[in-house]
Amino acid sequence: MAVTYIDAIRDAQERALAENPKVFLYGQDIGKFGGAFKATKGLQEQWPDRVIDAPISEDAMIGMAVGAAIEGMRPIIEMQFADFSSVAFNQIVNQAATHYYRTGIPVPIVVRLPSGGTPGSGPFHSQSMESIYAHYPGTVVVTPATVADAHSMLLQAVDLDDPVIYCEHKFLYRWLKSDNFEGDNLPIGKARITRSGKHATVVTYSAMVHEAVRAAEILYKEGGWEIEVVDLRSVKPLDIDTVVASVARTGRILALGEAFPWGGVTSEVVSRVCAEGFHLLDAPPMRLNAKDTPVPYHPKLWAMHRPTPESICEALRNLLAY
Amino acid sequence: MTEQTISTPNKDLSKELSKEHARDVFRAMLRARVLEIKLSNLYKAGKIVGGVYIGKGQEAVSASLGACLTWNKDVFAPLIRDQAGRTAFGEDPLDATRTYLGSAKGPMRGRDGNLHRGRPAEGLLAMISHLGAAVAQVGGVLLAKRIKGELDGCVGATCVGDGATSTGAFHEGLNFIAVERLPMVVIIADNQFAYSTPNDRQYACDDLIDRAKGYGLEGHSVDGTDMLECATVIGNAVAKARSGGGPQLIVAKLLRLSGHGEHDDGSYVATELQEGRYGRDCNDVGKQQLIEKGWLTELEYSKWMLEFNAEAQEAVAVAQREDGPNPYKEEWSAIASPSLKGLQ
Ligand SMILES: Cc1ncc(C[n+]2csc(CCOP(=O)(O)OP(=O)(O)O)c2C)c(N)n1
Numbered sequence A: 001m002a003v004t005y006i007d008a009i010r011d012a013q014e015r016a017l018a019e020n021p022k023v024f025l026y027g028q029d030i031g032k033f034g035g036a037f038k039a040t041k042g043l044q045e046q047w048p049d050r051v052i053d054a055p056i057s058e059d060a061m062i063g064m065a066v067g068a069a070i071e072g073m074r075p076i077i078e079m080q081f082a083d084f085s086s087v088a089f090n091q092i093v094n095q096a097a098t099h100y101y102r103t104g105i106p107v108p109i110v111v112r113l114p115s116g117g118t119p120g121s122g123p124f125h126s127q128s129m130e131s132i133y134a135h136y137p138g139t140v141v142v143t144p145a146t147v148a149d150a151h152s153m154l155l156q157a158v159d160l161d162d163p164v165i166y167c168e169h170k171f172l173y174r175w176l177k178s179d180n181f182e183g184d185n186l187p188i189g190k191a192r193i194t195r196s197g198k199h200a201t202v203v204t205y206s207a208m209v210h211e212a213v214r215a216a217e218i219l220y221k222e223g224g225w226e227i228e229v230v231d232l233r234s235v236k237p238l239d240i241d242t243v244v245a246s247v248a249r250t251g252r253i254l255a256l257g258e259a260f261p262w263g264g265v266t267s268e269v270v271s272r273v274c275a276e277g278f279h280l281l282d283a284p285p286m287r288l289n290a291k292d293t294p295v296p297y298h299p300k301l302w303a304m305h306r307p308t309p310e311s312i313c314e315a316l317r318n319l320l321a322y
Numbered sequence B: 001m002t003e004q005t006i007s008t009p010n011k012d013l014s015k016e017l018s019k020e021h022a023r024d025v026f027r028a029m030l031r032a033r034v035l036e037i038k039l040s041n042l043y044k045a046g047k048i049v050g051g052v053y054i055g056k057g058q059e060a061v062s063a064s065l066g067a068c069l070t071w072n073k074d075v076f077a078p079l080i081r082d083q084a085g086r087t088a089f090g091e092d093p094l095d096a097t098r099t100y101l102g103s104a105k106g107p108m109r110g111r112d113g114n115l116h117r118g119r120p121a122e123g124l125l126a127m128i129s130h131l132g133a134a135v136a137q138v139g140g141v142l143l144a145k146r147i148k149g150e151l152d153g154c155v156g157a158t159c160v161g162d163g164a165t166s167t168g169a170f171h172e173g174l175n176f177i178a179v180e181r182l183p184m185v186v187i188i189a190d191n192q193f194a195y196s197t198p199n200d201r202q203y204a205c206d207d208l209i210d211r212a213k214g215y216g217l218e219g220h221s222v223d224g225t226d227m228l229e230c231a232t233v234i235g236n237a238v239a240k241a242r243s244g245g246g247p248q249l250i251v252a253k254l255l256r257l258s259g260h261g262e263h264d265d266g267s268y269v270a271t272e273l274q275e276g277r278y279g280r281d282c283n284d285v286g287k288q289q290l291i292e293k294g295w296l297t298e299l300e301y302s303k304w305m306l307e308f309n310a311e312a313q314e315a316v317a318v319a320q321r322e323d324g325p326n327p328y329k330e331e332w333s334a335i336a337s338p339s340l341k342g343l344q
């Protein structure tokens, strides 16, 4: 029986609750209702004291989690949408992220951010916020792209001693399926070569991994181009060694992301590749991101706002032609 | 009338409701209901992408507010259950259908959708999703009017749900408008649920109106299912804010008579609540009240229904004929300064 990406998130939380009495879940509508996306369905029935409905108070939700973590617990907080985590920004970056550095007492919380665009979701239910949180010292930011990673990385996140921002892509929730949750259990901090190739490297993460693979298939059919796709998996820490090793093989890199274009993960990748592997490059490194506007509502605008297999192919053709 | 003035009772609040005003409120309630039924059907037929959120059961509260506000003079920040308030305020139903159906001719040009629409230049603010954020924004418009010397006779208003009262933004906003003593009316439509979350997981005071005193606001409670009571209490609160009486907080008790959105069947709402005091439909109550007062006849009602159905039908048809935005012709810039357009 096939399982989905959202099933993986639900199952990992179920397992974390079962295996570790320090784990508890907190978020809006996550109890009896099972969450806006059903990621906690049935969990409150099993653990009524450890699956708790929150009021619409994102700031207090993270503030609470920090306090509970100081007291030795390992809370998993569900934001109803990543976009609403902006309300908790202060608690995440100033309270959670600085605590260990300042006091030596770790804050092992996991903040689940239902991220990324889906058609018709509009500017406030579509954001990709990984770069914002990655900017702050003291955070770990993960962006699983597969069912197995969604599962294993959530369990690993719970075990880490730092605040982990777990960016789960809404577009993958029900669309992405697998036979089971099993995978290679690669640790957080390690990238994976999703598809190997020799002519150019696409470095990406989250839902864009699948778009990159589609683009790679198109280009293979089109001209026999072999595009390597590197899935960062965690954007902080960022596994630059795997990226540079790939560039050493291909000589060309496209950094691809769904977030806004100013700064962010793709900039970080390109700047590190330039700094650490400039001599390996046969072409100027390229970036492809969403456009520099809020995420538009209309499906036609949305489809052009974010990178698509077509726009990725176009970028890669330019990269290959250089 | 069970109007309850929490802080200083004021004579202004017992003003009589006129027949014309009551009929205006009711017409807006009906127009909104008819339009939202159409939108819901379109959503269920797969014609609307994203979500549809309706204000079924909250029309009396919302229309009572909107009907007291003047387009192009006052400022109104509706939220997701305020189609009736928008209609009463003066929003064209085409703005709704065009935004829901993604017409490029709508006020949001396909860039934003569904309820995230407005005409800020005319006093109708365009909500963001983040709950509570509008309170201070309306306050800011009013403060600016004060600085410009244009505040006289103006009022600002916004509505939130019980859930939104738990946000920091709501708290900060209320405190700010109270400190500035702005002419503003904030309505809490306490419909007993925030998505699936019941009130006992949302707040722990007996009644949200208890908070009015803490902020230094004048508070009024109202039965949100009773149209005449809503029109009177809300109308008088708006009049009071407008005439220098300071910011007013109204808590309307009611029940959400739909799911959270049209994707949600709301099956978690207990039958006892649906059959209880606030489970009645304010539109039925309003019709009954007007007929009993001799302010409306069945014949007129039927005529209005025909009129509003035709209006909604036409608004849908027009929007459906129009093209969506052309992504190739978009300027793809969120920057307003001409000298910086397109720069990143
Ligand atoms: C800051 C913030 N957090 C979460 C949400 C997601 N959300 C949208 S509506 C809603 C429930 C709102 O309940 P309430 O304020 O009572 O209004 P109602 O829907 O009952 O009219 C939630 C949780 C949001 N919009 N903003």
Ligand SMILES: [Mg+2]
Residues within 6 Å of the ligand: B161, B162, B163, B189, B190, B191, B192, B193, B194, B195
């Ligand atoms: Mg509510």
